[in-house]
Amino acid sequence: MGGSPRRRRLAGESPEHRAARAAVIEASSFEVIPLRSLDAAVEALPDGSRVSVTASPAKGLAATQEITEQLNAAGHAAVPHLSARLVRDRTHTRALAAWLRSTQIEEIFLVGGDVAEPGRYPDALSFLGDLLEADPGLRRVGVTAYPDGHPLIDPATLDSALTDKQLMLAEAGLAGYSSTQMCFDPERIAGWLRRQRRRGMDLPLHLGIAGVVDRAKLLSIGLRLGIGQSLRYLRKNRRAVTRLLTAPHYDPNDLLVPLSPHLVELDIRALHIFTFNQVAATAAWREQNLR
Secondary structure: OOHHHHHHHHHHHOOOHHHOOOOOOOHHEEOOOOOOHHHHHHHHHHOOEEEEEEEEOOOOHHHHHHHHHHHHHHOOOEOOOOOOOOHHOOOHHHHHHHHHHHHOOEEEEOOOOOOOOOOOOOOHHHHHHHHHHHHOOOEEEEEEEOOOOOOOHHHHHHHHHHHHHHHHHHHHHOOEHHHOOOOHHHHHHHHHHHHHHHOOOOOEEEEEEEEEHHHHHHHOOHHHHHHHHHHHHHHOOHHHHHHHHOOOOOOOOOHHHHHHOOOOOOOOOEEEEEEOOOOOHHHHHHHHHHO
16 A cells, blocks of 8 residues: 555544544644743634643743633633642632632633642642632533653552542532543553553543644653653654654644544543644644544
8 A cells, every 4th residue: 555654554544443533533622821822822723612721830820710711702612720739728729719600610620730839739639629619610620640650750649649539529529531641652541541440540531642733842842741751652663753753743643543443442532632832733633634
């Protein structure tokens, strides 16, 4: 069969697996970052997009709140990241709960955050308890997942935290999902998720995936995002690193096609796309893959 290796992989995908891949692509959310490039990123969003709004340690949660409101007013469905380590105290927690109620935001994505000196909350779980007690009017909460590990937290602690957050959400009667960090290794993702399913983690999974991002930017931010294992995978996998270094942009299908036979089995329901504000190229890729 002729054509590029990427085209041959797509051509060899079964109709069932192609349909499963299309379903998670259709359920994509675009992650945006409060940087100077944000205006262009927002302008490039398709109408009515689901948009995940990160929390910046430099700008604080107020920036996340402002951007969330602007996106919702423009007809998008914005999901604010609430970073526990950026919350000062219980008064701040109650103010966030009041903001969620007043703006009728019913979904958040909960992260611990990377602030070196946190306020009251050292982790997401301790903040979640106080937030739910303040009656924020939520219906759904996303929580973090780390198939690639975390540079500062051991695997046993990560497993325990994921279990505890699932239990807290269930006890509160809230829908939940786990959303992964960016990862490039399909076998690692599938193996990690199978282990979590055996442990009793039954939250649907949103797969964290790099968008159609300039390769230099993607490589430069890798270590800062804690994806060391994935970068080691790329170094060992000649085909993967060759594709990344020779193509002008990363193609999310490099990860999605190998995972497509397992998406339904592992309850992977959506993509959380790390766009790094390069939304236009990723939106075009999404549209092309839904045709």
